[in-house]
Amino acid sequence: MEQHLAASAEHADYLVELSNVVRQTNIGPRGPRSLRRLGLVLRALMELTGDPDVSVYPVADISLLGGHREFADPAEVRRLRRWVADGLVEEVADADERILELARMTGTRVITGDQYVDHRLEHDWIQGNTWQFLRPEPRAGGTVALVPMDMGVRSAAEISRKMELSALKKQGLIGPSSTPMTTVIMRSWRCPERRCSLYDTRKGGRVLLPRIRGGVPTCELHGLPLEDQGPRLGTAQLKAVIDGVCVARYTLDEGAEAQVGRHPGPAGIALHSLLKPETAARVSRTHVTVSARKGSVLIRDVSSYGTRMRPAGRRGGFGPWEPLPPGTGRPFRPGDEVELAPGVVLTRSGRRFPAELADAWRGAGGAGGAEPPGASAPTRRY
Ligand SMILES: [Zn+2]
Incomplete structure (x- = not known):
């Protein structure tokens, strides 16, 4: 396990x-x-x-x-x-x-x-x-x-x-909090206790997300309010799923663009070694590009054969397959599926980018916690 x-x-x-x-x-x-x-x-x-x-x-x-x-x-x-x-x-x-x-x-x-x-x-x-x-x-x-x-x-x-x-x-946990939670995960934090690296994103490895006490990000171990270390860059996770089985994972940093296809060149995500020859023949050398900009992920079809996409549904499951318009960026959200050829699917895993979270909350409106895409009621109390 x-x-x-x-x-x-x-x-x-x-x-x-x-x-x-x-x-x-x-x-x-x-x-x-x-x-x-x-x-x-x-x-x-x-x-x-x-x-x-x-x-x-x-x-x-x-x-x-x-x-x-x-x-x-x-x-x-x-x-x-x-x-x-x-x-x-x-x-x-x-x-x-x-x-x-x-x-x-x-x-x-x-x-x-x-x-x-x-x-x-x-x-x-x-x-x-x-x-x-x-x-x-x-x-x-x-x-x-x-x-x-x-x-x-x-x-x-x-x-x-x-x-x-x-x-x-x-006791002590309930109370009006003033810190918008989106800003917590969009920023790096550091405990004022100098030897404490629980929240230090620069060291790699295991990083705790802050505890929120009375609306203030707080060190779990020392109980001290954390110091704001400035904005933090997002990373999206992509998975290649072939015939229903996840065969590879990739990460995409904020500001980066990846070309995905049979053989997209040294900087891209090459699928040829994962595909059967008859399937590979239906995947373009560069089939789609995926980019992470300002906290959201876009996917663009650049293939000769076309690409389909179906959005993740509100209650699990999926919406209908729709062709991606060629050459045009479309939002690619966690759970959405993009099909390059029959049985060759690219998907995004669980975590959302901070901007997508903010959208989700705005979209949820008053009483709801429903999933985006939604209307745009202005702000919520966090
Ligand atoms: Zn600490």
């Missing part, structure tokens, strides 16, 4: 509320807690995405390992402890709050069975959301399917009742 655990939330295809999944007793083996339930979820994700390397970022409550006697297998406890020590599982006092912070900052989908009713004042973007939360459900043969949850719109009375129940847990 380790190979599916991403070193940072930003590079993960999905977030997993691990405490919730491990305790979901209607899937996997008997007993109150089992790590094998995560294995079932990972298998379901590979099936859903067609990506054998799909990655997740798990967040766990401290109480998950605190209650280690509830695991039937002590080897699972040791394994989980090692993951926490290696930074493959983020362990926090309140996993709900952290999962929602990360989901809001990155726009990444979340695997959980929780409806987060008591968090909806602070996180009103959950209201009406139909795409960002996936619930594991048991299927025949002991397997698991991941089903998008309609989060619905809960009344103020219902929310406050739930909040009273968890008031102690949430």
Whole structure:
């Protein structure tokens, strides 16, 4: 399972509320807690995405390992402890709050069975959301399917009742926040404690996204407000999916343009070695170009044979295939599929660019958390 655990939330295809999944007793083996339930979820994700390397970022409550006697297998406890020590599982006092912070900052989908009713004042973007939360459900043969949850719109009375129940847990976490969350992920941060590199993007490797305390990005370890280190450049992830299987991943930095095709030249993404000869004959030497500019990704057809595209749907699934107009840039959003030839698909993985996140929130309007593209109600309270 380790190979599916991403070193940072930003590079993960999905977030997993691990405490919730491990305790979901209607899937996997008997007993109150089992790590094998995560294995079932990972298998379901590979099936859903067609990506054998799909990655997740798990967040766990401290109480998950605190209650280690509830695991039937002590080897699972040791394994989980090692993951926490290696930074493959983020362990926090309140996993709900952290999962929602990360989901809001990155726009990444979340695997959980929780409806987060008591968090909806602070996180009103959950209201009406139909795409960002996936619930594991048991299927025949002991397997698991991941089903998008309609989060619905809960009344103020219902929310406050739930909040009273968890008031102690949430003390100090609720309150009007003034920092727009988009700006948090669009910038680099640094802890004032000089030896602390938890948030240092210049060192590469594992970088935490900030905790938000009272609207202020804060160091998880030292509790200090983080210093703003200036704007941060985005990176988009592309995947090549051939006959339903993800065979390669590429990254595209802000400001960069990549040519994709059978043999686009040294700076491009060459697919020839991945294609059967009869398929390769239908892919142009340079077939499409993909560019990342000002926080969004555009795709342009430059082929001799044409290219089709279908947008990711609001409730999973896809819209209809449409030909890409030749030579014209079109927005290429996470989940959209671009088909160069039958069975040769280019897609973007989970994480959105900051500007796309901002669009999503604007598009969601008042009560909703629906997916873009949408109308353009001006601003939201963050
Ligand atoms: Zn620190």
